[in-house]
Amino acid sequence: xxxxxxxxxxxxxxxxxxxxxxxxxxxxxxxxxxxxxxxxxxxxxxxxxxxxxxxxxxxxxxxxxxxxxxxxxxxxxxxxxxxxxxxxxxxxxxxxxxxxxxxxxxxxxxxxxxxxxxxxxxxxxxxxxxxxxxxxxxxxxxxxxxxxxxxxxxxxxxxxxxxxxxxxxxxxxxxxxxxxxxxxxxxxxxxxxxxxxxxxxxxxxxxxxxxxxxxxxxxxxxxxxxxxxxxxxxxxxxxxxxxxxxxxxxxxxxxxxxxxxxxxxxxxxxxxxxxxxxxxxxxxxxxxxxxxxxxxxxxxxxxxxxxxxxxxxxxxxxxxxxxxxxxxxxxxxxxxxxxxxxxxxxxxxxxxxxxxxxxxxxxxxxxxxxxxxxxxxxxxxxxxxxxxxxxxxxxxxxxxxxxxxxxxxxxxxxxxxxxxxxxxxxxxxxxxxxxxxxxxxxxxxxxxxxxxxxxxxxxxxxxxxxxxxxxxxxxxxxxxxxxxxxxxxxxxxxxxxxxxxxxxxxxxxxxxxxxxxxxxxxxxxxxxxxxxxxxxxxxxxxxxxxxxxxxxxxxxxxxxxxxxxxxxxxxxxxxxxxxxxxxxxxxxxxxxxxxxxxxxxxxxxxxxxxxxxxxxxxxxxxxxxxxxxxxxxxxxxxxxxxxxxxxxxxxxxxxxxxxxxxxxxxxxxxxxxx
Ligand code: SF4
Ligand code: SF4
Numbered sequence: 001x002x003x004x005x006x007x008x009x010x011x012x013x014x015x016x017x018x019x020x021x022x023x024x025x026x027x028x029x030x031x032x033x034x035x036x037x038x039x040x041x042x043x044x045x046x047x048x049x050x051x052x053x054x055x056x057x058x059x060x061x062x063x064x065x066x067x068x069x070x071x072x073x074x075x076x077x078x079x080x081x082x083x084x085x086x087x088x089x090x091x092x093x094x095x096x097x098x099x100x101x102x103x104x105x106x107x108x109x110x111x112x113x114x115x116x117x118x119x120x121x122x123x124x125x126x127x128x129x130x131x132x133x134x135x136x137x138x139x140x141x142x143x144x145x146x147x148x149x150x151x152x153x154x155x156x157x158x159x160x161x162x163x164x165x166x167x168x169x170x171x172x173x174x175x176x177x178x179x180x181x182x183x184x185x186x187x188x189x190x191x192x193x194x195x196x197x198x199x200x201x202x203x204x205x206x207x208x209x210x211x212x213x214x215x216x217x218x219x220x221x222x223x224x225x226x227x228x229x230x231x232x233x234x235x236x237x238x239x240x241x242x243x244x245x246x247x248x249x250x251x252x253x254x255x256x257x258x259x260x261x262x263x264x265x266x267x268x269x270x271x272x273x274x275x276x277x278x279x280x281x282x283x284x285x286x287x288x289x290x291x292x293x294x295x296x297x298x299x300x301x302x303x304x305x306x307x308x309x310x311x312x313x314x315x316x317x318x319x320x321x322x323x324x325x326x327x328x329x330x331x332x333x334x335x336x337x338x339x340x341x342x343x344x345x346x347x348x349x350x351x352x353x354x355x356x357x358x359x360x361x362x363x364x365x366x367x368x369x370x371x372x373x374x375x376x377x378x379x380x381x382x383x384x385x386x387x388x389x390x391x392x393x394x395x396x397x398x399x400x401x402x403x404x405x406x407x408x409x410x411x412x413x414x415x416x417x418x419x420x421x422x423x424x425x426x427x428x429x430x431x432x433x434x435x436x437x438x439x440x441x442x443x444x445x446x447x448x449x450x451x452x453x454x455x456x457x458x459x460x461x462x463x464x465x466x467x468x469x470x471x472x473x474x475x476x477x478x479x480x481x482x483x484x485x486x487x488x489x490x491x492x493x494x495x496x497x498x499x500x501x502x503x504x505x506x507x508x509x510x511x512x513x514x515x516x517x518x519x520x521x522x523x524x525x526x527x528x529x530x531x532x533x534x535x536x537x538x539x540x541x542x543x544x545x546x547x548x549x550x551x552x553x554x555x556x557x558x559x560x561x562x563x564x565x566x567x568x569x570x571x572x573x574x575x576x577x578x579x580x581x582x583x584x585x586x587x588x589x590x591x592x593x594x595x596x597x598x599x600x601x602x603x604x605x606x607x608x609x610x611x612x613x614x615x616x617x618x619x620x621x622x623x624x625x626x627x628x629x630x631x632x633x634x635x636x637x638x639x640x641x642x643x644x645x646x647x648x649x650x651x652x653x654x655x656x657x658x659x660x661x662x663x664x665x666x667x668x669x670x671x672x673x674x
Contacts, residue, residue, distance in 0.1 A: 001093060001094060001097045001208075002094045006094075007095060010091070010095075010212075013212070017216040017219050020220035020224075021219055021222070022223075024223040024224055024228075025231075027314055028223070028276050030314075030318045031311075031318060032269050032272045032276070033269060034265050034269075034272070034318055035267050035269030035272040035273075036265070036266065036267065036268045036269065037268065037269070038268035038269055038270045040239040040240075040241075042242075043242070046242075047238050047239070047240075047242070048238065050237070050238075050240075050242075051234055051237040051238040055233070055234045055237060058070070058073065058074045058077055060237060060352040060353060061074065061352045062074065066281075066283065069128075069129070069281075072124070072125035073125070075118070075121035075122055075124060075125035076122055076125040076126065076129075076155070079118035079121060079125070082114055082115045082118045083118070083122075083158060083159075083162065085101070085111075086115055086162070087215050088101065090165075090211065090212060090215070091212070093208075094208070094212070100176075104175075109178045109179045110179065112178035112179045113178075113180065113181065115162075115180070116166075116179075116181055116182040116183060119159050119162060119163060119182060120182065122155065122159055123156070126152050126155055129148075129152070130148075130152050133145070133148055138282070139282070139285070140281065140282020140283070140285050140286050140300070141282055142282075143226075143280050143301075143304055144280055147226050148226075150221065150225070151218075151221070151227050154214065154218040154221060155218070157214045158211070158214050158218055161207065161215075162211055163182065163183065163186060164203075164210065165204075165210070165211045166182075166183035166186070166187075167183050167186030168187070168190065168203040168204040168207050169183070169204055169207075169208075170184060170187035171187040171190040171191060171200045171204075172200050172201055172204040174187075226278070226279070226280050229276070229277055229279045229353065232276040232277040232353075233277045233279065233353040235273065235277070236273055236277035236353045236354055236355065237353055237354050241354070243507075243511075244503075244569070244570070245345060245349075245568070245569050246345070246503040246507050246508075246565055246569030246570055247503070247507035247508050247511055248358065248359060248467060248468070248508065249511075250508075250511060250512050251366065251472045251476075252515055253476060254515070254517075258371070259366055259367070259370035259371055259472065259473075260363050260364065260365070260366025260367035260369070260370050260472070261360070261364050261367045262327055262367040262372070263325045263328060264309060264310055264313065264317050264325065264328060265317055265320055265322065265325065266363070266367065267306075267363065270356070271306075271359065271360055271363075274303060274355045274356060274360075275303055275307040275310055276307060276310075277353045278300070278303045278304065278307065278353070279352060279353060280300065280304060281300075282300050283350040283351060284298075284299040284300050284303075284346070284347035284350060284351055284355070284357065285298045285299060285300040285347075286350075287349070287350045287599075288347055289344060289346065289602040289623070289624075290340040290341060290342065290620070292601075292623065293617045293618040293619065293620050294617025294618060295336070295340040295616045295617055296336035296337045296340060297337045297338075297340035297341055299347035299357040302337065302357060302361065303355060303357070306332060306360070309328065313325055328364065329367070329368065329372075333364060335368075336616065337361075338361050338364045338368070339365070339375075339376055340609075341357075341358065341609075342564070342602045342605070342606040342607040342609050343358050343362070343468050343564075343607035344564040344568070344606050344607075345358065345564055345568045345569050346564070346568070346601075346602070349568055349598060349599075362467075362468055362470065364470075365468075365469060365470030366470040366471075369470035370471070370473060375469070375470065376612050378612055378613055379469060379611060379612065382465075382469070382608075382611040383466070383469075383471055386461050387474060390460035390461050390478065390481075391430055391461050392426055392461065392610075393430040397457060397460075399430075400429045400456060400457050400459060401424075401429070401457060403424075403428070403435040403438055403439065404454070407439065407442050407443075407446075408446075409442055409453070409454055410454075411453055411454055411456035411458070412453045412454070412455055412456075412458070412489045412491075413456070414453070416453075418452050419450070419452065419492075420450060420451065420494070421453060421455065421486075421494045422441070422442075422445070422452045422453070422497075423454075423455075423459070423462075423494050423496045423497070423501055423505060424454055424455075424459060424497065425462065425496065425500075426462075427498055427641035427642060427645075428441075428497050428641060429459075431641060431645065433641065433644060433645060433648065434641040434644075434645075436666065437644070437663040437665055437666060438497065440663065440665040440666045440668070440669045441535055443674050444539065444542070444665060444668055447673065447674045448542045448547035449547060450547075452495065455485060458485050459482070459485075460478045460481050461478055462479075462482065462500070462501045462504040462505060463475035463476075463478040463479055463504060464501060464503065464608075465500070465608035465610065466478065466608070467504075467508070468606070468607045468608045469607075469608035469611070476515070476516075479504075479508075479509055479512055479516075480516055482509070483509060483513070483516065483519060483523075483527055487519060487523035487526060490526060491530055492529070492530060492531065493530070493531045494530060494532050495534075495535055496532060496535065497534075497535045497641070498640060498641055498642070499563045499565035499566040499570070499572075499639065500565050500642065502532060502534045502565070502566070503565045503569055503570060505532045509527070510527065513527060513528065534566065534570075534572055534639070535639070535664070535665060536566070536575040536639045536664055537572060537575045539575075539579055539664060539665065539668060543582055548668070548672045548673075550582070550583065550671060550672060550673075552671060553583060553584055553585035553586075553588075553671060554583055554587070554588065554667065554670060554671050555584070555587035555588055556588060556589070556634040556635055557588075557589045557591060557631075557633050557634045558580065558584065558590060558591065558633060558634070558637060559590075559592070559593060559628050559633040559635075559637070560576055560580070560592075560593075560596065560637045560638075561603065561636055561638045561643055561647060562576075562596055562597055562598075563600070563643050564602050564603075564606055566639060568598050568599075568600060571598070573597045573598065576639050576664055579664055579668065580637060580667075583668060583671045583672075591631040591633055593628055593631065594627065601623070601624050602624070603621050603624055603640075603646035603650075604619060604620030604621040604624070604646050605621075605642035605646045606642070610642055610645075610646075619650075619653070621646035621647065621649055621653075622650050622653050622654070624646075624647070624650065625647055625650025625653070625654055625656075626654065628647070629651075629654060629656060634659060634660070635659070635660045635661075635662060636651075636659060636660070636661045636662070637662055637663075637664060638661060638662075638663060638664075639663060640663075641663070644662075644663055648661050
């Protein structure tokens with residue numbers, strides 16, 4: 001088909017495209033490799049299968065609320081796959097006349113049909129996305145508009161040049177039509193125009209070159225743009241976090257010289273890969289409670305600004321030049337951003353390419369707290385209270401079990417063979433509202449004949465807030481003391497009343513064990529095998545085994561507020577609902593918030609923000625309370641002491657103290673036979 005000179009020109013185009021493509025890819029790979037180590041190489045087969053099914057079947061984009069956008073992305077994704085395959089065919093056709101990859105029968109016919117179908121669907125998809133981005137202009141799409149415009153134009157040009165080529169190819173060689181319905185129709189128009197065979201042959205050749213140059217231009221452009229996510233996104237999904245979502249990584253304090261993240265090279269290679277995988281879809285921003293309440297934080301902008309910083313400082317990063325590299329907190333992020341995150345996980349949950357925002361934000365907090373000694377002023381007393389009395393309230397540690405007065409609760413020291421340890425936690429021990437929940441739980445345990453004990457004065461703060469506020473050193477001290485006590489009493493089962501404590505004990509303490517030199521291997525094995533149960537799961541168990549009996553069902557309009565650390569981070573969604581169904585029988589009107597279950601909206605207390613001042617924008621708890629109140633509930637049910645406090649405050653602010661906020665345990669004490 002091509003003359004020898006044209007073939008040389010084609011080879012030059014291929015080589016130039018390869019250089020334009022691989023040079024920026026190489027730079028990005030070198031930047032990523034400059035990051036700190038991160039173990040993400042386990043279970044490679046499962047990782048591959050997971051990534052393949054997520055990407056190939058587009059579960060990544062179809063998984064969340066933007067149904068139409070997801071569908072359009074599916075059109076473009078499969079269209080791109082078809083066009084990529086066609087490009088291979090098109091290039092080889094330049095060297096081998098009449099080459100056709102799939103033959104003249106079977107899949108060859110189907111492929112010719114599919115590629116015409118996707119030519120239409122891709123144009124529909126591009127039209128939809130361009131309308132959304134440039135006419136509707138949602139805030140989530142505010143970045144990289146020129147980049148998007150260039151890519152939309154290149155895809156449109158590639159599709160139109162394909163149709164130009166296909167129609168003249170069919171007009172020139174009618175046998176190549178196969179099942180190409182669109183190309184066949186366009187070529188019939190060419191036939192009707194009575195063009196001479198020589199002119200058709202000329203257009204056939206020109207259109208071949210036009211399509212080839214447009215497609216190779218597109219390939220060369222992609223790694224220079226945000227559309228590099230086409231490659232980095234699937235790789236990122238492959239290296240996704242396959243551990244518990246709520247577990248944050250630990251610092252190896254013993255062997256580290258730098259604590260937390262101050263410069264880009266302090267991030268792990270996976271954090272740096274995240275920055276290049278971002279689609280800039282803004283789903284995380286739309287889901288973020290901090291962004292929704294006018295705080296400085298947008299999880300999308302965290303990733304976007306990190307990528308710009310990496311590219312701006314690529315030389316220093318690749319050379320690992322700590323002296324020449326600017327600090328992230330002076331060039332890239334602000335204190336208002338990093339201290340606004342509630343670690344609710346909504347961003348991680350909706351991200352189509354599994355980007356992990358929370359470890360980055362907490363890593364930056366660690367850098368600020370441990371390296372710079374910079375943090376919100378109100379945390380001074382918080383850290384001091386935890387250091388001296390092992391609880392954030394600062395009440396003497398000796399008073400930790402005062403709430404049990406008159407209940408006949410034993411400590412493990414008094415009853416070491418107890419089947420269950422009731423991990424009380426700081427909120428249940430010291431906060432007045434939390435103490436009421438703890439007392440309700442004890443009454444239920446006693447009514448059901450549960451053999452349990454508490455640690456009493458020996459229990460320390462679990463360290464959830466301390467860790468998320470960046471004080472990893474203090475967290476590990478608390479964890480070490482708690483783990484030593486658990487090992488000493490050979491605890492096998494723990495019931496936890498607070499989702500934050502549940503997450504820390506279940507997901508974070510086991511991961512910390514290899515870093516604790518003071519525990520022997522036998523203790524570590526025992527600690528690894530402890531069963532941690534949230535009280536909602538345990539109450540469900542007591543009901544289903546008949547150990548709690550219904551006295552009278554409750555009634556009214558009831559709505560559940562799902563705690564982020566139960567529903568999203570730990571997928572405990574069914575247990576609270578099952579309990580309420582049983583307790584309400586047929587006398588309750590169930591209400592479900594728009595943001596519920598794994599899509600719940602944070603109460604504002606997570607990430608240690610229970611202990612900081614919320615000065616920007618609307619208070620998060622108020623926004624959540626308003627959402628719940630819009631359903632006109634009489635009772636709001638939660639299963640977290642922090643959520644209960646935040647929602648009670650929200651109701652006060654809204655002058656709606658007629659609405660009750662109850663923990664599941666409190667509700668059950670009203671309806672079961674005690
Ligand atoms: S964890 Fe929650 S608050 Fe933090 S950035 Fe993500 S969505 Fe926003
Ligand atoms: S981080 Fe994920 S959800 Fe957020 S903009 Fe990037 S790709 Fe979208």
